[in-house]
Amino acid sequence: MTALSKSQSVDESFLTGGGEMGVLIRSIDWSATSLGTPEQWPAALRYSIGMMLSTKFPVLICWGKEYIQLYNDSFRPILGIAKHPNAMGGSAKYTYSEIWESIGPMFADVMNGQSVGSTDFKVVLDRNGYPEDCYFDFSYSPIRDEKGDVGGILVICMETTDKYHAIDGFQAMNEEMTAINEELAAANEQMAATNEELASVNEELLATQVSLSRSEKLFRSIALNIPNALIIMIDKDHKFITIEGDIMEKMGYDSKSYAGKHPTEVGPPERYEASRHLYERVLNGERFSVPRKSSTGEDYMVHFVPIKNEADEIDAGLIIALDITDIKQSEEKSAMLAAIIESSDDAIISKTLESKITSWNDSAERMFGYKADEIIGETIYKLIPPDRQNEEPQILARLKSGDRVDHFETKRLTKDGRLLDVSLSISPVKDSDGHIIGLSKIARDITEKKLDETRKSDFIGMVSHELKTPLTSLNALIQVANAKLRNSGDAFLEGAMAKASMQVKRMSGMINGFLNVSRLEAGKILIEKQPFEIKDLLQEILDETKLTISSHVVNTSDCESVSVNADRDKISSVVSNLISNAVKYSPKGKLVQISCRVSGDKVIVSVQDDGMGIKPQDLDKIFDRYYRVETDHTRHIAGFGIGLYLSAEIIKRHGGEIWAESERGKGSTFYFSLPIAG
Secondary structure, eight states: OOOOOTTOOOOOGGGOOOHHHHHHHHHSOGGGSTTOOGGGSOHHHHHHHHHHHHOSSOEEEEETTTTEEEEOTTTGGGGHHHHTTTTTTSBHHHHTTTTHHHHHHHHHHHHTTOOEEEEEEEEEEEOSSSEEEEEEEEEEEEEEOTTSOEEEEEEEEEEOHHHHHHHHHHHHHHHHHHHHHHHHHHHHHHTTTOHHHHHHHHHHHHHHHHHHHHHHHHHHHHHHHSTTEEEEEEETTSOEEEEEETTTTTTTOOSSOOTTOOHHHHSOHHHHHHHHHHHHHHHTTOOEEEEEEOTTSOEEEEEEEEEEOTTSOEEEEEEEEEEOHHHHHHHHHHHHHHHHHHHOSSEEEEEOTTOBEEEEOHHHHHHHOOOHHHHTTSBGGGGSOGGGTTHHHHHHHHHHTTOOEEEEEEEEEOTTSOEEEEEEEEEEEEOTTSOEEEEEEEEEEOHHHHHHHHHHHHHHHHHHHHHHHHHHHHHHHHHHHHHHHTTSOOHHHHHHHHHHHHHHHHHHHHHHHHHHHHHHHTTOOOOOOEEEEHHHHHHHHHHHHHHHOOSSEEEEOOOOOOEEEEOHHHHHHHHHHHHHHHHHTSOTTOEEEEEEEEETTEEEEEEEOOSSOOOHHHHTTTTSTTOOOOOTTTTTSOOOSOHHHHHHHHHHHTTOOEEEEEETTTEEEEEEEEEBOO
16 A cells, blocks of 8 residues: 555545554555545445544454455554554455455355354464464444445454463463372372472472462453453352452442352342353353343343363353443444434535535435535535625634534525525534534525515515505594594494594504514614613603503613613614513503613613513513414413514614513513613
């Protein structure tokens, strides 16, 4: 393999990280292999490589008919000094030629869709300049591409050679013990003959004890250095010889000595009963492995190995439990995530921090018109209209700081030049160390929703405008009729005309509200700002309210003297609307309190009532256009849900905020803030 020239440009976002092997993979000129350049690699291969480089387990990927190899840092020691680094990018047939007769048929089975695995599988590898017996637990799984065809093999391999060496050490120890016993017997026979022979035997015994201690320390060291493992030795009576491993406490064993104790002496009997048949199998000479799931959800693979003495008789059992939870969860999450992405109706796109697209699902293809091989590797700016190019740097700045972007409504460009209204939700993608390595974007097409809103607004605006003229004429006729009936003495007609006049005013208010919504959304409402004292405005509104409302007590608290630069009439309409709502939604005779206070560089105005209150689930929606809280109490209260919407839009156009606090059955307080005039 050769390194890439500086003129070549390869999207390596899915190759991020991976330690030394990640650096090596990125340095290889893959165009010289049957894989081609990384941007040509299938999505399944790229995803598998990304998983391989991020996991701590030894993983090898063999792709295509030539079984081109890629592997991670954890797998690299398996290759020794003779096979690495030439194995990277090379064919597995060549790298493992000395054992291909054994593993070649397994690879062929996997390429036909089967999964293959074994435990303590023995091969003779020439990886350090000489043949050596090596043992492995491994799993070969097919990697399927987008069409479901097998494109390569995922190899997860754990070397167990040291375990076998440890076992051999125990067998050697047993042989040494037999020899020592024979020597001791001979020494006893010769004890009377010579003290020198006894001294010699004592020296040999001391050497044996040192050897035993060394073997015990070696076993303990091996056990403690196998990650996420528990190693147990039992005798023929199922009593513990030793227990070691870094997950002892996790598996229910503390640090005390278990030597010579039966499982029922240190744990619940039912736990022993559940495992007794497995102990009997291994002590009968069977070597096997069983999967186990703990009560707290962890997954384990438990290996059982019979231990023989010098007479080739089984006198102990070795039990090795490995925590494989991370592997299982990674497999399940990968499968689930792939299914969600492919079945989603929304476009799901991932990209680098440099805005280059790295993944593209089917919905993205349907929405924007680009196939995955056309758009992956391109910049996201290809989808952004020229007049909105500044949005991407702003989004990136927020995401690089760790924030999310939720439901950002904008426009995006399709392959055939159409503009789509879309709602974007964008999240940072982080590696295992918490560093942001990319971005995930979900795009929802809201074009039809926007068109419906526009049609609705246009219709309401047109109808409201057409109704205004005849309503004005009707109001004039009622005023004339009222003037003529004033001294008629007909109380019924006077009352009827007064009610008609009141209904016309209500209708005029509603029509003006609809027209204001239409003008607001068309950008035709003018905000004419001028400085004025907020407390003066509130006092005027209070005086007018007391003339027209006698059913409630309306008060204002003392406000500080503070000036705002705003449209006086429109702020007046906001306050009047909040007071009107407080009166409508609270019982007669209750207090409506108007207050204001200064907070930093803003003044906050509030209107508080003792009414029915608002449910928490409605609080976030009450400022939406045409939204009304539906309850038994509000069903008979007139309104179209435009007052609070208009108020919110007016406050936003003044650079302020509007919000509400409420407790069901205890009343509500509505707030808005305005910048203080500089």
